[in-house]
Amino acid sequence: MRFPFFSRPAPAAVQPPVADGGTLLETTGLTKSYAGADGELPVLSGIDLTVRAGEIVALLGRSGSGKSTLLRCLAGLLPPSSGTVRYRGTPLTGANPGTALVFQTFALLPWLTVRQNVELGLEARGVPPRERARAADQAIDLIGLAGFENAYPKELSGGMRQRVGFARALVVEPDVLMMDEPFSALDVLTAENLRGELMELWDSGQFPTRAVVLVTHNIEEAVLMADRIVVLGSRPYGTIRETVEVDLERPRDRDSADFDELVDRVYRIMTGRPKDGRPAARPDAERTDPDRPDQDRTERRTLATTPLPSASVDGLSGLAEMIAHRDGRCDLADLADELGLDIDDMLPQVDALDLLGFAEIHGDDLLLTGDGTAFAHADVQDSRALFAGAALDVPLVRLIANSLSGAPGAAVRAGFFRDLLAHHYTSEQIDRQLETATDWGRYAGLFGYDAGRREYRLEEPETGR
Known part of the structure; x- marks a missing residue:
């Protein structure tokens, strides 16, 4: 279900709809490098990733694994060093018209009201003032900020400021909403509440976006929200270590055995253990005495x-x-x-x-x-x-x-x-x-x-x- 926010649709909205399961975003052989003393230092290497309509994909990895870099390549904010990023089958040559980004920091303009901050994306797309004000008010109401349209960021709590960020991203009805650790700057209770409300909107069919890509460093958050968890390794550079399908029904029960098992499985992947949970092969793997010195x-x-x-x-x-x-x-x-x-x-x-x-x-x-x-x-x-x-x-x-x-x-x-x-x-x-x-x-x-x-x-x- 999409919002009738404004009569002049955003560029992504005029394209034919993609059925659930259809490909919205994909990367092939994506590599991203930065300049180093010996030339290029790879941050990402050989990334093959597909984002489909109707799913939430979590990018999970240790600090330095290239999660945020990959997200920005998908959004067209960073060009790949090699490989391709395609949106609806077309290679990106600039900013991705079908995505909107929610940042870890609130990234609001302090001199603008809530409504004016939400309208920024619509203004950039040339939407007339009356239409964008109406669209912004609907997005503000959806995200739980009704009554704060004329407030300034300094008047809002951290959770409410992040709600403004969500409303600003959703109002343009992107095909893919991209979130870069959006809850990490919030206290635990506020983050839990906002996370829960977003999942309720997603499950209700009222979310004005076809897919979500979430960067997170929280394993439970990934298992709680995602349909698919892409675990990135970071040694010596970011590669996809493993992809985990999350088949749990929503709303998900944190106390269930299945939830715990998925969390444990992701921990095993993050610590470099193979799928069966046994320690990775080492030259001294056959020894049984943990106190024997590792001579190699x-x-x-x-x-x-x-x-x-x-x-x-x-x-x-x-x-x-x-x-x-x-x-x-x-x-x-x-x-x-x-x-x-x-x-x-x-x-x-x-x-x-x-x-x-x-x-x-x-x-x-x-x-x-x-x-x-x-x-x-x-x-x-x-x-x-x-x-x-x-x-x-x-x-x-x-x-x-x-x-x-x-x-x-x-x-x-x-x-x-x-x-x-x-x-x-x-x-x-x-x-x-x-x-x-x-x-x-x-x-x-x-x-x-x-x-x-x-x-x-x-x-x-x-x-x-």
């Missing part, structure tokens, strides 16, 4: 293949202690739900424990190793000693420590390491990795860092471990 760990890891997760020592230490209090083993999805954490909060800590050899993932569970158990129970000095031994197995930390050549007072500029990392990572990724490496190396007593000089130094013996 250092040899298999390089700067290019081992990006540091954004995890502080305090954060991963806290997670290790929580697991230790649960007899050294916990279900990832249950722990995340108990702590109220999303994947961007939880998985970097999990990755850090795994990278340091303090924990391993088996199926749905995170298990502490012998070293991890010792780390969780150690006092401060023993904890630093254990951490130092583990951190030297991490390529970037080891590189910084070795570059100081074992001479007290030696110094190496941070720019040297930035240049090395620039061959493999974007500037933003480099910032995050050096921040993590600095935190880990300082805690371990392997080196110090002078922020003013932007250089790493080997600490004098009395300031070390």
Whole structure:
């Protein structure tokens, strides 16, 4: 059911309708790269994706997997480096006329009223003032903002401001509504309420759009809303790791066993486990003793293949202690739900424990190793000693420590390491990795860092471990 918002239809509306299941958007071999020290650094590679009428597609992945980049390529806001994006079978050469975007931030013009903000898209399409005011009022009423037409953004709560963003997107009746983490800036209760109201509209047939593409970092949100979840991997660049069909009837019951199983399945995919839930194949996969040292760990890891997760020592230490209090083993999805954490909060800590050899993932569970158990129970000095031994197995930390050549007072500029990392990572990724490496190396007593000089130094013996 489409809204009779205005007599002069939007460009997407004049095209023949696409039946449910018909293709609205598709990508073939989509690659997106940005400039790096050695040329182009790929962010997305080989993306084949189809968005069909009548479905909600969730793009789910860790931070840095290219979710938002893919969304902007679908909207025609970013051109692909190679491959194609097609809307209704026609390759895009600019902004996609059949899409509208809702941002994570509210992106409202503060000097305009609610009605004027909602009218912006219609004004850009040349809709006469009286018609666009009528259309805006209908969209405002639909999204639950009736009575606030003449209010300014500063008078509205965060949830109400995001409603304005939804109304502004829906009023142009796009074929595909694109949402880039639209609930992440809201408090939990407001997000839950707005999410529920949107799903009620979608299920009622009153939603003035044929499909939805949702970028999210919340696994439960994806299972709750989507008909299909596209999980993106991020190492070394964004690819489609797996697509999960969600066959649960709406409204979906978060407490059902089927819902829990889907959440667990997506967690297994996000942590790199195969569909059957067994740990991924490793050179030492046949061993049964989790305390045996992984002798090939250092040899298999390089700067290019081992990006540091954004995890502080305090954060991963806290997670290790929580697991230790649960007899050294916990279900990832249950722990995340108990702590109220999303994947961007939880998985970097999990990755850090795994990278340091303090924990391993088996199926749905995170298990502490012998070293991890010792780390969780150690006092401060023993904890630093254990951490130092583990951190030297991490390529970037080891590189910084070795570059100081074992001479007290030696110094190496941070720019040297930035240049090395620039061959493999974007500037933003480099910032995050050096921040993590600095935190880990300082805690371990392997080196110090002078922020003013932007250089790493080997600490004098009395300031070390």
